Amino acid sequence: MHCLRFALSPRLFSVSDHPRFYSRLLSIRPVMSSSKPKIFVTRDDFPGIELLKQKAEIEIFKGTQPSKDEIIAGLKGKQAIYCSLNDKIDRDVLDACKDSLKVIGTMSVGVDHLDWRLCFERGIRIGYTPIILTEAVAELTMALLLATSRRLFEAHNEILQNRWSSWSPMWMCGPGLHEATVGIFGFGRIGQEVARKLKAFRVKKIIYSRSSPGEIENDVGAIKVDNDELLRESDFLIVLCSLNEKTQHFFNKERFAQMKSSAIFINVSRGGTVVQDDLIDALKRNVIRAAGLDVTTPEPLKADHPLLALPNCVVIPHIGSATYKSRNEMGEATSQNILLGLEGKPMIHEWKV
């Protein structure tokens, strides 16, 4: 019954889906019948896998980052996968396991590593972990804003280099958040939470842009503007959008040139939103003042990468959601999403367009 109710949900089906309706209906029947379902887990340190161990037969990849071939091999005969944003589930992977895979559980809010369109077409359900990490990512965004504007890493490095000779009036100064105009590119849950936190810093104005039409009602007085105004007006520009066709490589040479030369660019979204060589060039030539990045291309970044040699760039290794609470809850939710998905029940968080 659950299955039927779910299948008829208007979120998944509309009249335009008609030709594929019945095949989809069949494809989301519960797959947990008498025997335990088989699940591939792409690393052994995911939180929440104890739950899966009790209810399913799980194969855990030994290591931290399976290659595409290793994912394909691991998925053989499995009904579900527990993965993260590192694991690319593209057409090749989906083709290789098309007879068995029913559910993907990703321990992330972003789903750009998944070919979700093909998943929808094939009736593969996707569980993900929004909301749980909103506070953690918003906090980390604040940390990057402060670390970059108040030059914390640069200042720390001055001490390590024995260059702290005396207290000095203008040494290590930076622009503060107080009275600044802060622009947010992508005003979803995390963007709105960042805006709330910014209020406490008594910024002058919060502006945002987003691709969907309409304004977002918000309790902090953030004003919707178009992208040009956002680029032109922001003292701090924070990228918090999801990565998709519209946002891929949005921040390029021309866009950096539109920004204030005093602007600070913060990216907590995905490295793919930026043409990274253009950013490096903009930072080197002081087209913008500084950048703070939680995300890069590629990830992980090697220690000799040119971004890391720039004094006006703070780079951290994709730790936006890395609080104990957030990561543990994300793990629990991922396991539950997978089990609920396999039972044909509504997930805690199911990804929909």
Ligand SMILES: O=C(O)[C@H](O)CO
């Ligand atoms: O997609 C996610 O979960 C985010 O990148 C966490 O920082």
